[in-house]
Amino acid sequence: MTARAFLIRGLIAGLVAGIATFFVAYSVGEPHVETAIALEESGTAAEEAPTDASHDHGDEAAGGHSHTHSHSHGDEGEDTEVSRDSQRTWGLLTGSLAVGLVLGGIVALVAAGTIGRMGRLQPGQSTALITLLGFVAFALVPFLKYPANPPAVGSGDTIGDRTALYFGFVVVSVLTAVAATYVALRLRNRLGTYGGVVAGAAGYLAVMVVAGQLFATVNEVGDFPADTLWFFRRASLFTLATMWGVIGVVLTGLVGRLYAAQTERAQRRALAASL
Amino acid sequence: MSQVSAVPVAGAPSVPTIPFGQLAPWALFFGLLGTLVLFFVSTDQGAVSLLAGTAIHEWVHDGRHLLGYPCH
Numbered sequence: 001m002t003a004r005a006f007l008i009r010g011l012i013a014g015l016v017a018g019i020a021t022f023f024v025a026y027s028v029g030e031p032h033v034e035t036a037i038a039l040e041e042s043g044t045a046a047e048e049a050p051t052d053a054s055h056d057h058g059d060e061a062a063g064g065h066s067h068t069h070s071h072s073h074g075d076e077g078e079d080t081e082v083s084r085d086s087q088r089t090w091g092l093l094t095g096s097l098a099v100g101l102v103l104g105g106i107v108a109l110v111a112a113g114t115i116g117r118m119g120r121l122q123p124g125q126s127t128a129l130i131t132l133l134g135f136v137a138f139a140l141v142p143f144l145k146y147p148a149n150p151p152a153v154g155s156g157d158t159i160g161d162r163t164a165l166y167f168g169f170v171v172v173s174v175l176t177a178v179a180a181t182y183v184a185l186r187l188r189n190r191l192g193t194y195g196g197v198v199a200g201a202a203g204y205l206a207v208m209v210v211a212g213q214l215f216a217t218v219n220e221v222g223d224f225p226a227d228t229l230w231f232f233r234r235a236s237l238f239t240l241a242t243m244w245g246v247i248g249v250v251l252t253g254l255v256g257r258l259y260a261a262q263t264e265r266a267q268r269r270a271l272a273a274s275l
Numbered sequence: 276m277s278q279v280s281a282v283p284v285a286g287a288p289s290v291p292t293i294p295f296g297q298l299a300p301w302a303l304f305f306g307l308l309g310t311l312v313l314f315f316v317s318t319d320q321g322a323v324s325l326l327a328g329t330a331i332h333e334w335v336h337d338g339r340h341l342l343g344y345p346c347h
Contacts, residue, residue, distance in 0.1 A: 007301055102313050113293065
C-alpha cells in the first residue's frame with residue numbers, strides 16, 4: 001500500500017475509462033454533435049434567433065457573430081483546419097484518454113490518502129466512496145448548474161465569463177465536498193456513522209444550493225431545438241457517468257486485490273513466525 | 276487533518292494508512308501535471324490561450340463539448 005502502487009492502478013483505471021468513454025461519447029454523443037453542427041451551418045440555430053420579444057430566452061443568443069464549426073473559429077490569424085472526421089475520432093479519443101488518465105490518477109491518490117482514515121471502511125470500499133464523491137462534486141453537480149452545450153449553443157463573446165463561472169462553480173463544489181467529508185468523519189465520532197453522514201451530506205447540499213443561487217445563470221440557447229439539446233446533454237451525462245463509473249469499478253477492484261494480497265502476505269508471515 | 280478517526284475495534288484488522296508525508300510529493304507532482312493536461316483539454320485556446328493558434332482547440336473540440344466544458 002504505497003502512493004506509487006495507487007497511482008499506477010489509478011492510471012490503469014483511467015486508461016480503461018478513457019477508452020470506454022470514447023466509445024460511449026462516439027456512439028451516443030457524436031450523432032447529436034453532428035446534428036448541432038448541421039443546424040449551425042444552415043443558420044437556423046442561435047444565430048438567427050427571431051426577435052427577443054417572442055420569448056425571453058432568445059436575448060443573449062443573437063450575438064450576431066458567425067463561426068462555422070467545420071471548422072475554423074476564424075478569430076485568430078492562423079486558422080488550423082481539423083476535419084470533422086478527425087475531430088470525432090482521434091480528437092475525441094485524445095481528449096477522453098487525457099481526461100481519463102488525469103482523473104484516474106487524481107482519484108487514486110486521493111483514495112491513497114483516505115484508506116484507513118474513513119471510519120472502518122476497507123480500502124476497496126473507501127476507494128469506491130471517493131470515486132462516487134468525485135463524480136458528484138466534480139461532474140454531476142456542476143453539470144446541474146452549467147449543463148454541457150452542443151456546438152451552436154454558446155456565443156464566442158461570452159466564453160470568458162462562461163469558463164470562469166463553470167470552473168468557479170467546480171472549485172466551490174469540490175472544496176465543499178472535501179470539507180463536508182472531513183466534517184462527516186469528525187462528527188461520526190460523536191453522532192455515529194448515520195448522524196455524521198447525514199450532517200455532511202446536508203452541509204454539502206446547503207452550501208451548493210446557496211452557491212447555485214449566487215452564481216449567474218447562463219442561457220444562450222436561443223431557439224435551438226429542445227429535443228436535440230436534451231439528447232446532447234443526456235449523451236454528455238452518459239459520457240461523464242461512463243468516465244467516473246469505469247474509474248470507480250476498475251480502481252476499486254485493483255485496490256481490493258492489492259489489499260487482499262498484502263493481507264495474505266502478512267498472515268503468512270505471522271503464521272511462519274509463530275511456528 | 277492527520278487524526279485517524281477510526282475507532283479501533285478488537286478483533287477487526289486495522290486498515291493501514293499511508294502517511295501524508297509520503298503522499299505529498301506524488302500528489303503535488305501529479306496534481307500539477309494533471310491540472311496542466313486538464314487545462315489543455317478543457318480550456319486552452321478558448322477563454323484563455325497559453326499557446327497561440329487554434330490547433331489544440333480544434334483537435335479536442337468534440338471531447339470538450341461532450342465532457343461538459345464551456346466551448347463555442
